[in-house]
Every structure is written in structure tokens, then in C-alpha cells.
Amino acid sequence: MSEVIITVRGEHETRIAPEQGVVHLTLRVEGPERGGVVERIAALAAPLRDDLTARDAAGTVVEWSSQRVSIWSDRPWNAEGKQLSPVHHASVEYLVTFDDFTVLSWWVSELADKDGVQIAWIEWRLTPATRADVERDVAAEAVTVAVMRATAYAGAIGLTAVTPLEIADLGLLTRNEPAPGGPQPKMMRAAFAMADSTGGGPSVQLQPEDITVTAAVEARFVAH
Numbered sequence: 001m002s003e004v005i006i007t008v009r010g011e012h013e014t015r016i017a018p019e020q021g022v023v024h025l026t027l028r029v030e031g032p033e034r035g036g037v038v039e040r041i042a043a044l045a046a047p048l049r050d051d052l053t054a055r056d057a058a059g060t061v062v063e064w065s066s067q068r069v070s071i072w073s074d075r076p077w078n079a080e081g082k083q084l085s086p087v088h089h090a091s092v093e094y095l096v097t098f099d100d101f102t103v104l105s106w107w108v109s110e111l112a113d114k115d116g117v118q119i120a121w122i123e124w125r126l127t128p129a130t131r132a133d134v135e136r137d138v139a140a141e142a143v144t145v146a147v148m149r150a151t152a153y154a155g156a157i158g159l160t161a162v163t164p165l166e167i168a169d170l171g172l173l174t175r176n177e178p179a180p181g182g183p184q185p186k187m188m189r190a191a192f193a194m195a196d197s198t199g200g201g202p203s204v205q206l207q208p209e210d211i212t213v214t215a216a217v218e219a220r221f222v223a224h
Contacts, residue, residue, distance in 0.1 A: 004223045006153050006162065007173065010146025011217075012138050015210040018124035020062060020097055021104045025111070026118045028091040034073070041069055041090035044116050052096060062097040105206045124208040131213075138215040143167060146219040154223035162221040173218050 027048070029040045045066075055061045069092045075083050098104035104122075111117050126134065150162045166173055 002224060004154070004157065004159065005165075005220060006150045006223050007218065007220045008146050008149040008153070009170070009216065009218050010142040010144070010149060011214065012141035012145055013212060013214040014134065014138055014141075015212050016126065016130075016134060018208045018211050019127050019130060020099050020125050021101055021208060022123040022125065023094075023096045023098070023104065023108060024120040024123065025094045025096065026091055026120055027094075027116055028089070028118055029116050030087055030089045032085060032087065034071070034088040037088040037090045038069075038071065040116070041071075041092065045069070045092055048094070048111075052094075060098075060100065060103050062099050064094060064096040066092055066094045068092070101206075101208060108206065122206070122208075124211060126211060134213050135215065138213050139217070142215040142217045143219070146217055147221075150219065150221040150223065154221075157223070159223040162223045164219060164221050166220045167217055168219075170216050170218055173220055 027041060027044045029037055029044065031037045031040070049066070052061065052064045056064060069090055071088070071090045073086045073088045075086050077083050096107075098107070108119055108122075112119055125131075146167070147162070147164075154160070154162050
């Protein structure tokens with residue numbers, strides 16, 4: 001037995017505490033008169049905007065943004081099938097990023113009971129720099145697992161060394177195994193997944209859980 005093609009998968013996972021919390025918040029009002037609804041949404045938005053501007057200047061929020069006010073109307077139906085008078089709606093959405101979770105908790109608690117304020121959910125995340133570092137490290141560990149796995153397979157059949165032919169995202173290896181010794185494609189990619197504490201749907205959780213970062217690769221080696 002001179003050479004054997006070995007194809008394996010390598011995975012790695014790590015957990016890391018989140019560094020930022022992004023509050024997804026909506027101001028929402030409705031009423032029978034469009035003018036009154038517009039006035040009410042403006043009255044809600046003005047103090048919130050002032051508060052966030054002050055917090056941004058003081059450095060207690062990382063960043064914040066808001067969308068333009070959305071205004072629309074509909075005519076609901078009652079239980080007897082009669083269409084009622086128009087109801088006017090107005091809303092504006094905010095994203096507010098904190099890196100101090102105590103400040104975030106107090107701020108959310110202050111707003112949560114106010115009329116017209118809806119805390120949709122909190123997104124726990126890493127900073128871009130940390131995420132890039134963690135993803136790079138996890139990808140390298142996934143490749144190491146693939147190499148160890150291939151080496152173990154080779155040793156089990158009496159071969160002593162493995163040479164990489166391809167390393168790719170899951171499902172992206174070439175279908176036809178290349179012949180040993182021929183021109184070989186060189187690829188190195190990794191499939192990443194990042195799970196956070198939002199649980200896949202809107203929820204308000206003021207106690208962040210660790211973020212799970214995973215990487216998985218498929219690799220093909222020639223053992224000899």
C-alpha cells in the first residue's frame with residue numbers, strides 16, 4: 001500500500017463572554033386622529049433622542065441609531081364583520097449599543113414600563129475585532145482536528161504521514177478525488193457559526209450568556 005486518499009471533517013467550538021449588548025427598541029403609538037398620533041410619537045421620541053445624545057457624549061453608549069418615523073393607517077373589523085373607523089399608527093425603531101451591561105440593565109428597566117415603549121430584544125455580541133480573532137483561532141483549531149483525524153486514520157492502516165490536498169467549507173470539496181501526485185487545488189476556507197443568547201427569537205434577557213463560536217472544515221489528504 002503506497003498512497004491512500006483520506007477525507008475527514010474537523011470541528012472546533014469555543015465559548016466567550018459577550019462584550020456588547022444591542023437594545024432593539026420601538027416607540028409605537030396609535031389613535032383615531034393622524035395629527036394627534038404624529039404629535040404623540042414626536043413627544044415620545046424627543047426626550048429619548050436627547051437622552052441618547054447625552055449618553056453618547058458621555059461615553060455610556062457605544063453608538064445608537066434610529067429610523068425615520070413610519071406612519072400608516074388601517075380600518076379594523078369588529079366581531080360582527082363591520083369595518084370600523086380608521087386607526088392611525090406611528091412608530092420609530094432604535095438600536096442602542098452598550099458595553100457596560102449594568103448601565104444597559106438600568107436604562108432598559110427605566111424605559112420598559114413607559115407607555116409607547118417596546119423593548120423588542122437584546123442582541124449580545126462581540127466586537128468586530130474580537131470576533132475576527134476568535135473566528136481565526138477556531139478555524140485553525142478545526143483544521144488541526146482534521147489533520148489529527150487524518151493522521152490517526154493513516155496510522156491505523158500502517159501509513160506514517162499525510163499531505164493535505166484540499167481544505168474547504170463543508171460540502172465544497174471536489175467530488176472526484178484527485179489522483180495522488182497530480183496538480184492539486186489549494187483551498188483553505190472555514191464554515192463558521194455563532195450562537196448567542198437570544199435563542200433564535202425576540203426576547204429580553206438582561207443576563208447575557210456566553211456566545212458560542214464554532215468552525216467546521218472538510219479536508220482531503222493523501223496518506224503515504
